[in-house]
Amino acid sequence: MTDPNDLDPPLRAAIMRIRAEVCTLHALLPANGLVAWTAGNISARVPGADLMVIKPSGLEYAALTPESMVLCDLDGHVVDGRYQPSSDTGSHAYVYRHRPDVGGVVHTHSTYATAWSARGEAIPCVITAMADEFGGEIPVGPFALIGDEAIGKGIVETLDGRRSPAVLMRNHGVFTIGKDARAAVKAAVMAEDVARTVHLARSYGEPIPIPEADIDALHHRYTNVYGQQPHADGADGT
């Protein structure tokens, strides 16, 4: 384990900021009904370094503090932390190694999205909010065992060439990516929301597909035209 006091002061400051940010964002998972007990995790890349900060394994959400977050390298090894990192650390690290554009990764077993994953069924793009945020269906990734980087490989391979920041890992749950951890949390909240809506729609009939050209137009507007301010969260009509 590296002594964090050996790191440059600007890097130490960045790590402290990311620890606080990742800790604060974790509160959004239970607040949005996305997790039960200690399930779920968030990580963030430390900008300018081959490092990431991730949730400690097995701690209850109410007990999380910035200091309890675990600093790891991008091979998933602990650099600084009092606790063992999340059992998904190897997979988060794999995503950061293979996707330099990704600054945050979120994982939940949120109910409706995980129900789609249990059927191995992609969520079809049948509402405009989905076209906005996901630019198409939310795809299904392969079944993979927890504990090494197999899940990360499945995430990277499934999302390659797609606009969706979310993937349903078969028989498991949802993983989302973003330019930062906050964007990945937003995608996790939206994935559960659309999973529930499309589930309800299909319970009562056959959802109407949105033509591909309209999905493209909606996604383009949402990502390039709507909300120029940093952290603008609104979708259509908000």
Ligand SMILES: [Zn+2]
């Ligand atoms: Zn899981």
